[in-house]
Amino acid sequence: MAPNPAKLTPNMGLKHRNSFGLDSTAELVYEISSADQLPTLMKALEEKKLHWRVLGGGSNVILPEYLPGATLLMNIRDQEILKSDTQNTWLSVGAGVDWHELVAWTLEHNLLGLENLALIPGTVGAAPIQNIGAYGVEVGEYIDSIEAFDSAAHAFVTLPKEACRFAYRDSYFKQNPNRFIVTKVVFKFPKAWQARLQYADLAKQFMGANSNPSAKQIFDAVCAIRSQKLPNPKVIGNAGSFFQNPIISDAQYELLIQQFPGLVSYPDIAGKRKLAAGWLIDQCGFKGKRVGSVGVYEKQALVLVNHGGGTSTDILNLAKSIQEEVNDQFGIELQIEPNIL
Ligand code: EPU
Secondary structure, three states: OOOOOOEEEEEEEOHHHOOOOOOOEEEEEEEEOOHHHHHHHHHHHHHOOOOEEEEOOOOOEEOOOEEEEEEEEEOOOOEEEEEEOOOEEEEEEEOOOEHHHHHHHHHHOOOOOOHHHOOOOOEOOOOOOOOOEEOOEEHHHHEEEEEEEEOOOOEEEEEEHHHHOOEOOEOHHHHOOOOEEEEEEEEEEEOOOOOOOOOHHHHHHOOHHHOOOOHHHHHHHHHHHHHHHOOOOOOOEEEEEOEOOOEEEHHHHHHHHHHOOOOOEEEOOOOEEEEOHHHHHHHOOOOOOEEOOEEEOOOOOOEEEEOOOOOHHHHHHHHHHHHHHHHHHHOOOOOEOOEEO
């Protein structure tokens, strides 16, 4: 039986579908509720030469006032435990499932590992694209494979983890923009679980008598830390960290730390050091600064906010002045993290 076609809504307002709360109207919005709608839809878009993009939770995008062409709202929501052996359990999850709801569900079902990634806004399908990470864990570590529609081959493909090329806020999908539509993520949860507490904020909470927390306790702690530091997008528009933490060579780091002894950084792969971009921006005096309708969050300088009525141009202008100042003071180029559509 042919699948129901994807539901089409022309001229849809997306203000409530992006966490920055930017006013944006999409020319053609297709709601994808099942993967088998994609071959027909993508063929039609190709024939009409219509540009397309996928919108998940809208929590990592900067939308323009008008989005021409096709916007695919990802709403595939099936979820299934595929198998379990003595060591691992495999769980398949549709790309449209809410990320935080998935994390909570896995813990309730004793599938442990994602607790450090609690409260990250967005969808399951978007998670592998930028390889979401927080508190010492990256989602790629728990991914077994990904199913996606490959628009170049016009076919579904299954990419094993190694093919996804996960790295800090990066993946094969991000390196090949507008090619893949992630439809399903297969997670692999090892039954042998160990708490991951190396990140300073978490380590502080679980010292001494508390040094042996359960996954649920870590989940609760991560939720509390995030709620304290990061603005709730339902209250104040934002897309989480606006810049990536820059990765520099050990040699460059040695020079910088001599000049700026307070420089905050994390160890990275051999020969590299990851700097806290929030510290760099904070040092330049931007924290809490407001420029018209947009600004820098008062508790975390890495987060840009829309106080209401801001446009993508306002945000990008503020981002540019931050980039210029950080470059002038520290010689570091900050890369914007969310997708600019
Ligand atoms: N800092 C300041 N001033 C600030 C902000 C930060 O001095 O205004 C310094 C502090 O020393 C602080 C350090 O920077 O201890 C690190 O800050 P934080 O722990 O808030 O983490 P981050 O490096 O700014 C990264 C991720 C977050 C993730 C946290 C926790 C990136 C781009 N951001 O932020 O991810 O939640 O670590 O792991 O890697 C996101 O990607 O949207 C996001 C929120």
